[in-house]
Amino acid sequence: MTWNPLKKNHLTQRPTPAPPLLTHSEDRELDIAVQRLIYVEDTIRKLTKEMKKYVEAVTNLDRADQRLTLNLTTCGLAHLNDEFRKVVENYHSVTTQIGKTVQEMAALCQKTFIEPLKKLRDEFILIAAAIAKREELVTTWKYSYNRVKKLQEKKDRTASHIAKLERERRAEETAAKELKTVHAQLLVELPMFLDKRLEYIKPSVHALIMIQLDYYGSTTHLFTHLMPIPNASSSPSTMIPEDEYQEAVDNQMNRIKALTIVKDH
Structure with missing residues (x-):
């Protein structure tokens, strides 16, 4: 399946609170971490989208330059004056060289920026799955918790009722234990992911700066030589x-x- 940077984010669901099993502080801590991750994924999507637009814009500009200089070299006016013809030929030579630089720049942007960010965004599929699993556990625990409450409210003291209540208590305890375990694990792993993955992005940004420095520097250098020397x-x-x-x-x-x-x- 072709990856589409314009599709919606994987991580969109904020965690549901689970009182009284989890404290307000525990619920809030996870909610803040998930909100930060939602923002990070959305930023990664936008960065990838804008990088694709940037590369496309530079490529289209280069194509326009190529067509412009080619038309100048082939038009009759360029052959009426030797000095003008030489200027046009030099101009076309420079744009041809820059065209090769644009191709290299586009390939480097794909390899050092777009692809690493794509891999990073794929990690949010796993995070979304982990949050979804927690939501299932919350639903399961709440169901058992409410069942126990209803059975406790009844005045029935028959053996069957007591046995049923005991079964529901054990189910509630099992669900509560699993939910607390998953919740605690997320509270450790999500902030860790945030810290490490932000560091992961830095080399891509640094590479982009170096690519642009080389591209615009070489372009300026080539066009500088077209300027008349006093x-x-x-x-x-x-x-x-x-x-x-x-x-x-x-x-x-x-x-x-x-x-x-x-x-x-």
Whole structure:
């Protein structure tokens, strides 16, 4: 079955209180832990969804760049002027190189972010099953507890009634013991899961930062070389100093803003 990050969360059910067997404090402690887990699972789902949208957006932008530069290189205008043709060819060369970087970035995001978070979210299936089991035990115990109360309220002192009451008491004690055991286990394991799994997410976030740093850094580096260097005698491979690069960018932006096509009419 294909995994769908848009489907509803696995963990949606908050634990039902079970007084007087469990104290208000015991019930509340588990309820808080489950609410935190519900929030964490929902966050993981949203992170995965947004990461898929992010990768798709970057990929679509790259495709648009590829089409744009390809159209520029094949149009007749690019061949009317050698200098303009060279600019267009260099532009297309850069977008082609960036296209390969985008493919690598998408693969890395899938491997280091989407897949680990998918595995983490799968753990919530087990947690939801554990909470559901507790709910069944609560239902069973409440049934036995209420049966015992009703039998105790009767004034019947016959042997059959006493025997029936004793059977219900034993059933209630068994259900109560099992419920308390499962409840105590959840109070230990759920907070532990929260602490460990939050640590699990950190490497994925760190990997995403490094992937973006590499992608945007290499993209900036490639496009920087397309910027005209002030001194024509400079080598084409020479990096532009930061202050000169920023000045060149500002000058280019000012020239663009001064064009008739961007002026208000």
